[in-house]
Amino acid sequence: MRNLGKNRLEGFSDGVVAIIITIMVLELKVPHDTTLDGLLRLTPVFLSYVLSFVVVAILWANHHHLVHTVERANGRVLWLNNHLLFWLSLVPFTTAYMGENHLAPLPVALYGLVMFFSGVAFDLLRREIAQDSGADPALAQVHRRSNWSNALAAALYLASAPLAWVSVWISVAIFVLVPLIYFMPGQTIEKLALQGSR
Amino acid sequence: MRNLGKNRLEGFSDGVVAIIITIMVLELKVPHDTTLDGLLRLTPVFLSYVLSFVVVAILWANHHHLVHTVERANGRVLWLNNHLLFWLSLVPFTTAYMGENHLAPLPVALYGLVMFFSGVAFDLLRREIAQDSGADPALAQVHRRSNWSNALAAALYLASAPLAWVSVWISVAIFVLVPLIYFMPGQTIEKLALQGSR
Amino acid sequence: MRNLGKNRLEGFSDGVVAIIITIMVLELKVPHDTTLDGLLRLTPVFLSYVLSFVVVAILWANHHHLVHTVERANGRVLWLNNHLLFWLSLVPFTTAYMGENHLAPLPVALYGLVMFFSGVAFDLLRREIAQDSGADPALAQVHRRSNWSNALAAALYLASAPLAWVSVWISVAIFVLVPLIYFMPGQTIEKLALQGSR
Amino acid sequence: MRNLGKNRLEGFSDGVVAIIITIMVLELKVPHDTTLDGLLRLTPVFLSYVLSFVVVAILWANHHHLVHTVERANGRVLWLNNHLLFWLSLVPFTTAYMGENHLAPLPVALYGLVMFFSGVAFDLLRREIAQDSGADPALAQVHRRSNWSNALAAALYLASAPLAWVSVWISVAIFVLVPLIYFMPGQTIEKLALQGSR
Numbered sequence: 001m002r003n004l005g006k007n008r009l010e011g012f013s014d015g016v017v018a019i020i021i022t023i024m025v026l027e028l029k030v031p032h033d034t035t036l037d038g039l040l041r042l043t044p045v046f047l048s049y050v051l052s053f054v055v056v057a058i059l060w061a062n063h064h065h066l067v068h069t070v071e072r073a074n075g076r077v078l079w080l081n082n083h084l085l086f087w088l089s090l091v092p093f094t095t096a097y098m099g100e101n102h103l104a105p106l107p108v109a110l111y112g113l114v115m116f117f118s119g120v121a122f123d124l125l126r127r128e129i130a131q132d133s134g135a136d137p138a139l140a141q142v143h144r145r146s147n148w149s150n151a152l153a154a155a156l157y158l159a160s161a162p163l164a165w166v167s168v169w170i171s172v173a174i175f176v177l178v179p180l181i182y183f184m185p186g187q188t189i190e191k192l193a194l195q196g197s198r
Numbered sequence: 199m200r201n202l203g204k205n206r207l208e209g210f211s212d213g214v215v216a217i218i219i220t221i222m223v224l225e226l227k228v229p230h231d232t233t234l235d236g237l238l239r240l241t242p243v244f245l246s247y248v249l250s251f252v253v254v255a256i257l258w259a260n261h262h263h264l265v266h267t268v269e270r271a272n273g274r275v276l277w278l279n280n281h282l283l284f285w286l287s288l289v290p291f292t293t294a295y296m297g298e299n300h301l302a303p304l305p306v307a308l309y310g311l312v313m314f315f316s317g318v319a320f321d322l323l324r325r326e327i328a329q330d331s332g333a334d335p336a337l338a339q340v341h342r343r344s345n346w347s348n349a350l351a352a353a354l355y356l357a358s359a360p361l362a363w364v365s366v367w368i369s370v371a372i373f374v375l376v377p378l379i380y381f382m383p384g385q386t387i388e389k390l391a392l393q394g395s396r
Numbered sequence: 397m398r399n400l401g402k403n404r405l406e407g408f409s410d411g412v413v414a415i416i417i418t419i420m421v422l423e424l425k426v427p428h429d430t431t432l433d434g435l436l437r438l439t440p441v442f443l444s445y446v447l448s449f450v451v452v453a454i455l456w457a458n459h460h461h462l463v464h465t466v467e468r469a470n471g472r473v474l475w476l477n478n479h480l481l482f483w484l485s486l487v488p489f490t491t492a493y494m495g496e497n498h499l500a501p502l503p504v505a506l507y508g509l510v511m512f513f514s515g516v517a518f519d520l521l522r523r524e525i526a527q528d529s530g531a532d533p534a535l536a537q538v539h540r541r542s543n544w545s546n547a548l549a550a551a552l553y554l555a556s557a558p559l560a561w562v563s564v565w566i567s568v569a570i571f572v573l574v575p576l577i578y579f580m581p582g583q584t585i586e587k588l589a590l591q592g593s594r
Numbered sequence: 595m596r597n598l599g600k601n602r603l604e605g606f607s608d609g610v611v612a613i614i615i616t617i618m619v620l621e622l623k624v625p626h627d628t629t630l631d632g633l634l635r636l637t638p639v640f641l642s643y644v645l646s647f648v649v650v651a652i653l654w655a656n657h658h659h660l661v662h663t664v665e666r667a668n669g670r671v672l673w674l675n676n677h678l679l680f681w682l683s684l685v686p687f688t689t690a691y692m693g694e695n696h697l698a699p700l701p702v703a704l705y706g707l708v709m710f711f712s713g714v715a716f717d718l719l720r721r722e723i724a725q726d727s728g729a730d731p732a733l734a735q736v737h738r739r740s741n742w743s744n745a746l747a748a749a750l751y752l753a754s755a756p757l758a759w760v761s762v763w764i765s766v767a768i769f770v771l772v773p774l775i776y777f778m779p780g781q782t783i784e785k786l787a788l789q790g791s792r
Contacts, residue, residue, distance in 0.1 A: 008208055008262055010602055015216030015411075018609030022617060023220055025683050027228075030621075030690045034698035053683070057676045064602055064672070078262070082255045089223050089251070096228040104232035206406055206460055213414030213609075221418060225426075276460070280453045287421050287449070294426045302430035404604055404658055411612030419616060423624075474658070478651045485619050485647070492624045500628035 009073045009081055010064075016085045017060045020092055024049050027096040048099030051175055052091055055115065058179050059088065059122060069139060070129050080128050084121040090114045105164040108171045112160035115175070119157055123150045153178045207271045207279055208262075214283045215258045218290055222247050225294040246297030249373055250289055253313065256377050257286065257320060267337060268327050278326050282319040288312045303362040306369045310358030313373070317355055321348045351376045405469045405477055406460075412481045413456045416488055420445050423492040444495030447571055448487055451511065454575050455484065455518060465535060466525050476524050480517040486510045501560040504567045508556035511571070515553055519546040549574045603667045603675055604658075610679045611654045614686055618643050621690040642693030645769055646685055649709065652773050653682065653716060663733060664723050674722050678715040684708045699758040702765045706754035709769070713751055717744040747772045 027045055031038040063084075070077065094114045098107040123146075130143040156178050160171040225243055229236040261282075268275065292312045296305040321344075328341040354376050358369040423441055427434040459480075466473065490510045494503040519542075526539040552574050556567040621639055625632040657678075664671065688708045692701040717740075724737040750772050754765040 007205075007601075008212060011209055011605055012212040012216055012258070014602060014606040015213050015609050016220060018606055019217055019220040019613055021679070022610060022613040022683055022686075023224065025687060026617065028684075028687045030687065030694055032694065034695045034700050036700065039700065039704070050680075053680055057680075060606070061669075061672055061676070075259075078259055082259070085219075086248075086251055086255075089220055090226075092220075093223060093226045093228065100228055100230065101232045106232050106234060106237065110237070205403075206410060209407060210410040210414055210456070213411050214418060217415055217418040221422065273457075276457055280457070283417070284446075284449055284453075287418055288424075290418075291421060291424045291426065298426055298428065299430045304430050304432060304435065308435070403601075404608060407605055408608040408612055408654070411609050412616060415613055415616040419620065471655075474655055478655070481615075482644075482647055482651075485616055486622075488616075489619060489622045489624065496624055496626065497628045502628050502630060502633060506633070 006067065006070055006073045009078065010067055013063060013067075013081060013085060014060075017056060017063075017088065020088055021053060021056055024052055024092045024095050027092070027099065044102055045096070045099035048095045052095040055175075055179055056088065056091060059118065062122070066126055066129055076128055077125070080121070080125040084118065084125055087114060087118040087121050091118070103168045103172070105168060108164040108168045109161040112157050112164065112171055112174070115178070116154055116157035116161070119150060119154045123154065126150070149181050153181050156181075204265065204268055204271045207276065208265055211261060211265075211279060211283060212258075215254060215261075215286065218286055219251060219254055222250055222290045222293050225290070225297065242300055243294070243297035246293045250293040253373075253377055254286065254289060257316065260320070264324055264327060274326055275323070278319070278323040282316065282323055285312060285316040285319050289316070301366045301370070303366060306362040306366045307359040310355050310362065310369055310372070313376070314352055314355035314359070317348060317352045321352065324348070347379050351379045354379075402463065402466055402469045405474060406463055409459060409463075409477060409481060410456075413452060413459075413484065416484055417449060417452055420448055420488045420491050423488070423495065440498055441492070441495035444491045448491040451571075451575050452484065452487060455514065458518070462522055462525060472524055473521070476517070476521040480514065480521055483510060483514040483517050487514070499564045499568065501564055504560040504564045505557040508553050508560065508567055508570070511574070512550055512553035512557070515546060515550045519550065522546070545577050549577050552577075600661065600664055600667045603672065604661055607657060607661075607675060607679060608654075611650060611657075611682065614682055615647060615650055618646055618686045618689050621686070621693065638696055639690070639693035642689045646689040649769075649773055650682065650685060653712065656716070660720055660723060670722055671719070674715070674719040678712065678719055681708060681712040681715050685712070697762045697766070699762060702758040702762045703755040706751050706758065706765055706768070709772070710748055710751035710755070713744065713748045717748065720744070743775050747775050750775075 028042060028049065029045075031042065073081075091114060094107070094111040098111045101107045126143070126146060130140070130146075156174050160174040163174070164171040226240060226247065227243075229240065289312060292305070292309040296309045299305045324341070324344060328338070354372050358372040361372070362369040424438060424445065425441075427438065469477075487510060490503070490507040494507045497503045522539070522542060526536075552570050556570040559570070560567040622636060622643065623639075625636065667675075685708060688701070688705040692705045695701045720737070720740060724734075724740075750768050754768040757768070758765045
């Protein structure tokens with residue numbers, strides 16, 4: 001019965017994330033001008049898409065590793081997960097808003113803010129799951145390290161919002177940098193997960 | 199064989215609900231005006247989205263808890279579930295209709311009506327499933343309590359439709375209030391479900 | 397290993413059908429006219445949606461019952477299933493084409509043709525699966541009855557296309573009638589399936 | 595625990611592919627001209643859709659057979675899979691771009707390029723998975739044959755891009771031809787997979 005609940009949490013999350021990723025690509029509006037110039041005009045929208053694809057895919061992969069360690073999906077886990085999906089569901093909007101307005105400060109700041117809230121939502125979910133698995137010392141250490149790296153990522157995303165009015169390029173640099181930080185802990189949880197499955 | 203049928207029912211429902219939620223966000227049309235005013239003009243559409251996201255997520259969570267208690271997915275359960283999905287599939291339309299027309303009475307009333315029918319459809323499914331699990335006394339009590347809370351929620355949603363012509367704010371107050379009622383029984387079923395899995 | 401292959405066939409089909417159903421609702425374009433007249437102008441589009449929802453849901457339920465009886469998903473089953481999904485994927489287009497053009501003959505005929513091909517595709521899949529399960533006499537009888545009812549349904553859908561130029565109402569009567577025929581065999585397979593699981 | 599990880603990889607991939615396929619059909623914009631001429635004007639968009647449906651369905655079927663042979667979904671497999679989904683997510687765009695611009699050279703070349711990168715991404719995933727299953731001699735032989743056929747397919751897709759400026763019909767001939775090459779190895783893996791499951 002526990003596994004079933006967990007499977008549905010995963011299935012629903014996978015569904016929402018799969019749709020979020022593919023909906024973002026709908027913003028690549030087909031040009032009826034078949035010159036190279038007409039195609040290249042899509043570059044900012046395309047690069048915004050690539051950036052968001054990578055961030056959402058990283059979050060999904062980390063979500064995958066995290067839920068691996070869940071014993072059972074209780075009501076709190078369910079709702080913290082829905083909370084995460086809510087913020088992620090705004091990513092197609094902020095991606096298009098940033099891409100179609102050639103990096104104006106407000107869209108860039110909003111993109112950073114939604115990423116900040118997505119990161120915080122992911123971390124709240126992670127902390128709830130961490131509490132349940134407090135007994136495992138190796139896992140506890142991974143979570144301690146995640147506390148730091150997620151706090152850093154959240155701080156950077158939060159800073160990216162006001163910094164967009166200094167220079168949008170600082171914010172964009174943060175958007176490119178943060179995924180790399182997020183990338184690490186998942187790998188470590190994965191190693192533990194694989195050890196655990198042996 | 200039973201589990202397989204149940205898994206597909208869950209998988210299909212999760213798919214439809216995941217798409218409903220992400221389709222609603224498409225109504226947040228990207229503004230090409232990058233001022234704060236241009237962004238704030240999306241507020242009613244955004245708040246409608248938040249409201250519907252919460253209601254649909256609650257229904258999904260309750261669906262999750264309810265189907266936990268199903269022994270096997272027979273033809274009636276299948277079709278009562280499709281009936282529920284039909285009404286839920288209209289939620290993106292009524293959400294956008296209400297959000298884009300600044301709370302005019304007719305869209306508000308239609309939103310209330312579709313929620314009323316979704317609630318009724320959920321309750322019909324719940325009653326069918328309750329019949330099968332009549333033996334379990336603890337579960338029977340949860341269902342008795344659901345009879346009352348769901349009837350109250352349905353009555354409020356039904357009332358919200360004509361009340362929209364008195365004042366749309368009464369209807370909106372109902373839309374915010376009802377989710378809280380729905381929220382309770384699921385939690386209780388969940389506790390039973392977890393006890394059952396021990 | 398067999399179950400896994402079958403699970404993915406089911407999961408993929410559920411995904412495509414879930415999206416088809418929810419995409420159809422996108423054709424209900426939100427009116428910016430909040431009078432009852434403005435809303436009622438959507439009636440033909442709405443009724444087309446209801447009709448297609450019912451047909452696709454019936455096909456999905458029958459698919460559900462049919463794949464229950466599959467032992468393993470071989471290459472032929474996989475491709476006959478993709479072939480079915482191809483025709484179903486055209487249903488949102490034909491539904492909108494019929495609904496938005498107030499039952500003009502050509503859209504009605506095309507709707508009938510796509511339903512004809514969907515029915516044929518379903519029957520080809522059913523026959524392939526029937527061959528594998530030839531040993532079970534009770535199942536063989538269900539399939540013999542399906543041979544007749546599916547042939548009848550296909551013949552009616554095929555006839556609906558030219559008849560649209562006589563009167564679109566004959567075709568529409570066929571569209572309403574045929575789902576009822578399809579509805580029966582699934583129920584019977586289901587009963588067998590449930591017996592089998594005891 | 596291993597199976598769970600693999601199931602989510604499959605579920606997420608199935609979700610993305612299901613949405614890609616159904617999103618492509620949205621490019622079939624409903625004509626409000628109900629003459630046969632009005633309908634036939636959709637022919638190039640429709641044929642582009644059929645072509646992409648077949649290619650994506652073949653990739654999905656081969657993906658299905660390939661992941662059958664995976665022991666566990668490690669981080670590399672996860673990311674090579676996301677990389678494949680990224681390129682596939684661009685297919686709806688290139689399909690519409692080619693279909694709506696009546697086979698102009700640039701859209702045809704871009705279609706070929708995205709197919710080239712999708713093929714390369716699939717092959718990178720296949721090679722990673724092949725490494726893990728190096729011990730099985732029969733499977734190793736299938737992979738050796740795939741090395742050749744995938745390299746040929748990739749070379750043809752790459753060639754189709756510049757050839758679009760010689761004649762788009764050469765490129766289109768390649769687009770029709772390549773799926774047939776891809777089709778074979780999957781069948782062979784499937785046979786092994788079924789033998790393995792006996």
